[in-house]
Amino acid sequence: MQQQAQGRLSGRVLLLATIWLVGNAWLAEAAVTDISSNPLSTASGTVVRPNVMFVLDDSGSMNFSFMPDFLGYGSYMAGKCRASNGNMTASCAGTSQSGQNRPATGGDPPVYSPLVNAIYYNPQISYTPPINPCDTSQTLPTMNATNTDGWRAVRVVGHAINNGSCVQNSARANILTEYPERAYCGTVYNSSTRRNETVCKRNGIDEPATGTTNGYDWPNNTFSSGRTINSHPHYFLISPREYCTTSQLDVCTLRTTPSATHSLPAYVRYCASNADAVTSAAVSGDGRCQDKHSNVYRYARYGIFVRTDIVPEKTYVKYLDRVDCAGSVCTYAEEMTNFANWYAYYRTRSFAMKSAAGQAFATIDNNYRVGFLTINPGSPVAENKYLKIDDFEPRHKENWYKKFYSSTASGGTPLRQALSRVGRHYAGVKSGINSGMSEDPVQFACQQNFTILTTDGYWNGAAGITIGGGGIGNQDNEDQGYSRRVDGAFDGGLPGATNTLADVAMYYYKTDLRNDMENKVPTTSKDRNPAQHMNTFTLGLGLDGELSYRSDYEVANEGDFAEIKQGLRDWPVPAAESPSSLDDLWHAAVNGRGLYFSAKQPKELISGLRSALAGVSDRTGAAAASATSSPNITQSDNYIFSSTYRSVHWDGDVQAQTINPADGTVSEAHVWSAQAQLSGGGRNIFKFNRDTKAIEPFAWDNLSTAEKVYFNHKCELLSQCNGFTADIKEIANSGENLLNYLRGQSVNSGETSQTNKPYRLRAHLLGDIVNSAPAYVKHPQFNFIDNVLPNYQTFKNEQADRHGMLYVGGNDGMLHAFNTTNGHESWAYVPQFVMPNMFKLADKNYGANHQFLVDGSPQVMDVYDASSSAWRTILVGGLNAGGRGYFALDVTDEDNPKALWEFCHTNSYCNRWDEDLGLTYGNPIIAKLPEGNAHAGRWVVIFTSGYNNVSPGNGQGYVYILDAITGELIEKIGTGVGTAESPSGFAKLASSSGINGNAHIDATLVALYGGDLEGNLWKVNLGTSIPAITRLAKLTDPNGLGQPITTKPEIGKVPKVNEPVIFVATGRYLGLSDVTNAQRQSVYAIRDNGISYNGRALTPRTITHGDTTSSINGSELDWAGGGWYVDLPELRERVSLDPQLALGTLTVNSNTPQIDNVHSDGCSLGGTTRVYQFDYRTGLMVPGATHFGQKLATGLSVGMVIVRLPNGQLKAIITDAQGRKTTIGIDTAASDTVSRRTGWRELTK
Template sequence: MSQSKTLHHPLRSTARAAQFLLACPLVLPIGWANAVTLSDEPLGSAGITSVTVKPNIAMVLDDSGSMEWDYMPNGGNSNTLCYGNKLYNTIAYDPTYTYKPPYKPNGSVPAGDPYQDNLPRYPMASFTNAKTDGFGVVSGTVNLSTSPPFSYTYTSNNKQYTQKYYYSNYTATSGSGISCPSKNPNNSYAAIISDANIVAPVFVGLTAKQNYANWYSYYRTRINMMKSSTGEAFSTLSDNYRVGLFYLHTANNPVKIADFDPTQRDLWFTRLYGSTVNGGTPLREALSKVGRMYAGKGPTNYGDPVQYSCQRNYTILSTDGYWNGNGSQDLNGNAIKDQDGNAPRPFLDTHKQADTLADTAYYYYATDLRTSALNNCQNTINGITYADLCTNNVKAGSAKDKNDQQHMTTFTLGLGVNGTIVYNSKYEGETDDKSLTQYIDILNGTANWAAITDWNCNNNCPAQVDDLWHAAVNGRGTYFSASSPAAVEAGLTSALKDADADPGAAAAVATSNLELVSGGNNMVYLARYRTVKWDGDILALPIDSMSGAVSGTHTWSAQSALDKQVANAAPGDGRNIYFYNSATKQLASFTYTNLDADGKGALFTNACPSSGAPLTQCATLSATQKTAANNGDNLVNYLRGQSTYEADTNTINPLYREREHILGDIANAMPVYVQKAPFSYEKFDLSYAGFKSDKSTRSGTVYAAANDGMLHAIDASDGTERWAYVPSAVMPNMRLLSDTDYQHRYFVDGSPTVADVCSSPSSGGGSPSVCDSKSAWHTVLIGGLDKGGCGYYALDITSPTAPKALWEFKHEKLGYSFSDPIVTRRKDGKWVAIFSSGYNNVPSNPACGNANADGRGYVFVVDAMTGALLDTIATNEGTTAQPSNLGRLNAWVDDAALNTADAIYGADMLGNVWRFDFDDNFGASGKEAFKLATLSNASGTRQPVTNKVELAVVGKHRVVFVGTGSLLNTNDLSNTEIQSIYALKDDLKASTGLGNPRSNTTIKPRTLANATSGTVSIRTVSGASMDWSIDNGWYIDLSAGERINVDMQLQYNMLNVASNVPEANACNSGGYSWLYFINFETGKNFTTATDDMLGMRLTNNALTAGIKMVKTESEKTVTIVSDTRGEVEGMGTPSAGGGGGLTSTRRTMWREIQD
């Protein structure tokens, strides 16, 4: 048997040398064309689906003939003075309302942005050349200055006169409602408004005549008001929703439901604004068509939008309120019977009428729309098949929408016309007014829904308006009035917010020890996050030193400790938060005064700008509140955790988003535990011995990067925060954390690296060089941001309570900083930090703003103490159209006690495996990238690498271990391309690489086979024997859909590999995992393995987030697995090396193995 040894890795996380870090981010993510897509939310965690399951929204537009009318309600007399009054004709001009040109995705922001929302819109209408229909469906123009739209006829002195006017001011007498009894202009009830007297609402930059012209062109008819109001409500919906457009009649082509991306938005709004009107108002038929669509039984041109069993399906039915025409159909094509005649209030129809609109909504809410009997448990959309649609696991959308069967939730949208029940936009929480018939009366039983008496209504049928409202109640949605577009938008947003995922947990863990000893500090530090609220926590959990079992009871919570810390310091925060002062090159307190002095103050002011992108809440804040929200001190204090202006029930001026907890979510970043100086550099450098002795009693600290924009230093003894640091690169977006409609994004999301480095190595020419003194040794922390930004930062954390600034790094070739930094020593003794160009280093990446980025892979070598760029090494792979996405790196270090690396290894998403000669140690003079291999599967498809390669010596041969595959976005979930595990020999003298390993006969294939061991599903392996003197490696092809997207672990001659298999159903914890224990010398199982097991399927029904090997006090090797539910489990491993436990000659190396 050939001898092998595990490579002594450099300090990719030197504090991870003594500290165990588990779990690498599984949560990689969603974004642009021509670049790797990266989501702004974690994927695949406990309680969270591995896919963003977007709600389906079917907007049903009333395109009946009555929608062309310019009055509401029905029965209005156009030959009256009252016809032009808002109280008599609810769509007449209202001088108190601001009529905006409708939102238009490909339009332009009006000159001067008079509406202060920076939205593209249709052109401002012209008062002297106003379009009859601003949407262009009907042609024609009118000069409003000479042709007012309203007129009435009256008789005076036995002579008939016609008077034209723009609108009328009319105030009804007490108790007269909206009646308009007089046509006589001399009557005090009405007044003619002439051109010169048109009034507009007080609004900066908007003239009275302009407002009137906008009303005339875009709001004067029912259909145009509905188009404008609906467009305004949908203007802010993002592609977090799937949206379609449907009609009552077939004259207009529907828009099938799809992601509301720019293409869909353009099509959706084009069809909305281009809709024509004709015919009756068959709302019941239209609603049942959409309900049947959600069951996969609708009209062919509607499609079937359902992707997941847990997906929520909504319908918004808009109308002028009076339905008629064809009735409804159930899933079998029959008329819908009475559904609510025996239902509880407020659903109850005491008249027990069948086939009402309310019955239709009730049926499609209460009926299971996906069952095996209906043969609709599978659906194919754009070539992607979605299976298992019949599982009843729809999550509650709101307190009233708790049906876990596949169903339709119905919202209805009217034009502000009352039926027999007086409408209140807050009807679900209204108080009882005994003088009115209200919804609360329906709820309490003092009133009932009106009976339908005219089943083919053509004019003024208030019962149909009630039925529209009743349909929303039965459909567990909300009834809205389109006379207030802002109310529609706010109500819809509130309703859909309940569709967000439930709180969950899953992140990385760190431990204080890799060798567990009785009485020692054996602790796991588990990072968590919670969706929707987007807060986080770190829990300290004890580990049993004998078994490796992790306790379920924490000794402290960082979340609770920080909440208490800030509460005790109120109205302040009692925190030490720092940022890098670019002028002084030192840390400064994170206050607005200091930020402003360093030129960063503008990033924290003008949360509600007059132009640009204000926070969501700015639209509802008063002028005084906006002034307070724009104050930099207020926002920075909020970000520090102060709650003075936080939006909760205890504040007078709720300016900023409410937080239940202060600590932000910790998603992809692995915490790092730091205490003693853990390395063995004293073997070559006695000065380190003094440093090591001095730091032997250093207090333990957990460093955690969080998406509140800060790196947190947490006291490992009790969970209190020592201090926090805000990297400059995340500051431009931090104001978004205060948005009341905050949508998650990443900030400080990269795992930090901690290392001990010497700031002044001896220049005496010795080999190896030594440090001048123990005081020249420093503990440094270097971190990236992952999707949070495009840069790196470095701090001196030698003292856990007094950090010092070192540097911040940006570069024109740098993308998202996904490369966990390596800290190592060059052969000249200089300590350097090394990291890659990361993901999406292309000009089209707006986060980086690097116009000169070219998509190629780069390795940057910087001075570890100063950040000065020493070398840049480029690969010849990657373009702006297809970037290489070179990510995590590893370094070859022969002796960990010296930590001098002679090469850097890494792989990219184009399947290239690289050796970087960063110190001019190989081949011709110079520092270059050498392509060791290009990985493709048997079908010729390149295999992406998104994790770190592992390195080891087998006999006398250098071997690189690579696992392929990605889990970056929803498209990856359905990707069944074959991925692989490779062992590749690096012959340092070769002038060319290995090419495609499977085309190289010296690289031996291994074949997996499924088997069982008791009740456990296992895999065995077969393949030819290995002779490393002539063979160049081995490879194992995984099963379809299986991939390696978390870091492998290598110890002695065992390669520990976790693979993930996402399931097509996105409604559980994401899928399942296999755990492999590979003898890396042979690519096969260990002889000690039970039933020849190479790998086992984990039974936790979740994806694996990370793995780590530790040694217990009983000399047992345990693999600790963390999964996407936030659970941690220790699992025994086969004996490595063909013997028993770990030998004494290897123990000293245990701490030196890096993750």
């Protein structure tokens, strides 16, 4: 099911146009079922566009051509020299990077090495020209020989352009023969002798002992006078002489190749003493040397510098990312062009930011509103340093690039004031530091407001201010509200941690920026604030703070950020002009519910900014019910397991949380996250072998010839293929490469711009989990009394130590099995009938072309296998919109599954098949056939034909009965309703089973009940030799149109009513046409006494809505009339979640989507949820209850699970479309009732 709420505010213009075109299709009942290929909350198109302010650091340091700051020429020493023979150069002994001794200069090996200076030319990177601001579909000219007079006229400032004429107006430089390098000379020096190696020495060329071209030998005591001379382009790499065990580079050994224990190369380490820096012996252990430079660790300990000169008649290594090189090596022309592109477009911090950010924003369109601002815009804000937030359509986009590219760098780094300026702008302030920013960017109450703050260094300067102009103060010093430690926001309550950048971000996150607007901003489990607020993303240029950054910090279970959340450490107290201010930059993104990125290279800059922009467009959502470790909550058995997904990225997560046994509320802290642990190596992924009927690894060598076709030669079907070279197409067309990618290998995945990486880059391996409700299974829970050997109790004893497992389907094409002890993926399974669509997961445009795959909810049951005289625990799963098939596995041994069968709509994929099987939205019933049936006592799996069982298929509704172990089709029973033009849509079933209705001791079926999209409620009588299907009721709205049934009925035994009572609700939320449909929907209770009822002939009830509660009224009920019904009061109100009956109370969730044409504030595709609690005996309010219905404050709901607390109270835990959970009490009357849920078994919904 697709009951989705507002995850991000999108889908307005296109969505409304679409739904008005198809909106009458449902009412006409004459078309195939409209089923969205995306969760409805992420439909494309937009009216309410998110605001994004890009804030550029234009401080003076952005002009620097080196990074980090301690490499600065003229004031800091860049090197501890190492000669070509591997020894330290004596003349450099004692120099450090703390301001004393000899300064470094451009041309010295550390400054000309990308392994030390992150800004310098890196031969591993393809430097592509930036976007042309006058035509954003094109780039500025590449600096090849043709465009630069053979590299004698390379642009000095590549981004310089006349904004009127769009003509580049940069000065030119001859880098072919006049590229600067540093020579060190003796006392005799003149221009005629500067290249004489006996007078002047150049590093990497002139070596006193051996004449080799490696090393950092100069200056020394003899050759100490530095001179800048003309040369050709060149760079230095470093050959490590030490390898270490950890990324901190503290435990190391002398060696030139990695070992199993020492695998991390030490290109440069920073030591606490000069002695450790200069020694040729190994230096290892705490407190001596490390990876980061600081005031304590300031003595550089390098490997051996290796010089490369870019000169004619040589070729150069083609590194993996060098997509600019056509052959197996890079030619001189290719290397010079790449170097010249770096020189013109990436040579300084500012150049690199402009080129990289420009590429990141190139694909952004008018689905966003984007503005531009610098951190030093003046007061009033200068026109050339500010561009208002507006739709990012072509003209505004061109102006944005022109302002960006023409920005110049000077001044300090007042990040706190800059972030305050944007927050105040979103609050509508136009005075003070916001003077000159007159346009109001906020248009709607549900509009999201984002800031992307970029910087190259430590903040300083003016502090942040509030909306009213006061001081920010300390906004995150209490472990509560929006500054909880569990979120990583709490600053630890340390003294001095006030007026920080993180405090500014927190203030503008938690403060309602628009008191005159309703609080309608969409929320997620991460971003819980519905009031108008600012989200902050921050990007630093690869500098290190006191904490160690890792790109997966949000989900990692270890590392500095994980320790902050766990209370094992606190954020450092920030101070201006110090490394702690970089940690504050990170903390600001956490407080602002954005993301922090630390990027040293252009591709990391591009990736970070694209991730930030994706973070604007994607939102975390949920679409399925949770599972609990037990419906009977205790202090030791109180886990709840939930799934979420992210749009655009289309990845997912499964998380474990705990339920408070006292009140049923769910802790927001996660016990574990499956996403954080899943890696591509060593996974156990299986498939079904049609020939052997056995399970086998999902690996290339195990695929049949037919299966290999699903993965081979798919490049032409991928949107990115046209931009590939022949060798990259060959990689992409390899079925083995594609299969390995689907298994989790990342070697061939990359950003859209990385044309040497043929497959889509995934932030996480676990695919989106949308409609698949997880199934929790541990040791056997039933007390079956079957007269078989071995009996069930023996099986139960044998399996008593079985650990908990969680089974859930993912739209990465796999059923996943997670160990609930720790969230580790034990194994996964790929059904064969999803394989033909799995190649689409590699498409780099998949964000806009999502595909459902294994989207159904697995069902698990213990069955007896008569053929082997053994009990087994089996799992049966479907696909929902992912396809037309079911699969069955034996999961008795939870860590070692066995295949049983696959059943689908064609023999192209399955040995067991039937063409009338449609999209498998049904819930498999696993049980025994009753006496009177020709197969009495046989364990079977039963499911329906589902949706859109056409082409092939005749569209009629069917019930399939299969042998549980073999998958043999025993019976196919038709309703006779439906056509190929208008399929009936027969999906979910409810089963009546057990002695006196007690399914806990007897799984023998009595009858089945289910509904279709035409409003037919069917009963399947299995107790005859030929099972019969009859219509129990026809459910119609007041206009006589059939009401769609998409939920599973409930079955109850009402006192003084001799027959079962079937409870069913109507409505659907499957496709775009459902959003605006205003057909009246209803809830029914129907007596199964052999009469076929018209739902309108039952006894009516009336619901009346208040603001937050609802009441119900009606006359006394006489069950002789067949039952009761009630119409839902609101237009578009429908039931798309399964009603649940527990201890005599029928709990029904209704959802009412909101749409633009009804709500004038432009905020839509959210909606409301109401929860009704019926006394199932009367259809009225439960006696003694305080109210009948209540309106939840969280939007549309997607799942509900009912639990019983130790005090006996029932609680419903309701999940909304953003993954949030609300706990409400279930009122129950003094019960003389029997419901289908008797026994409260552990295999929960």
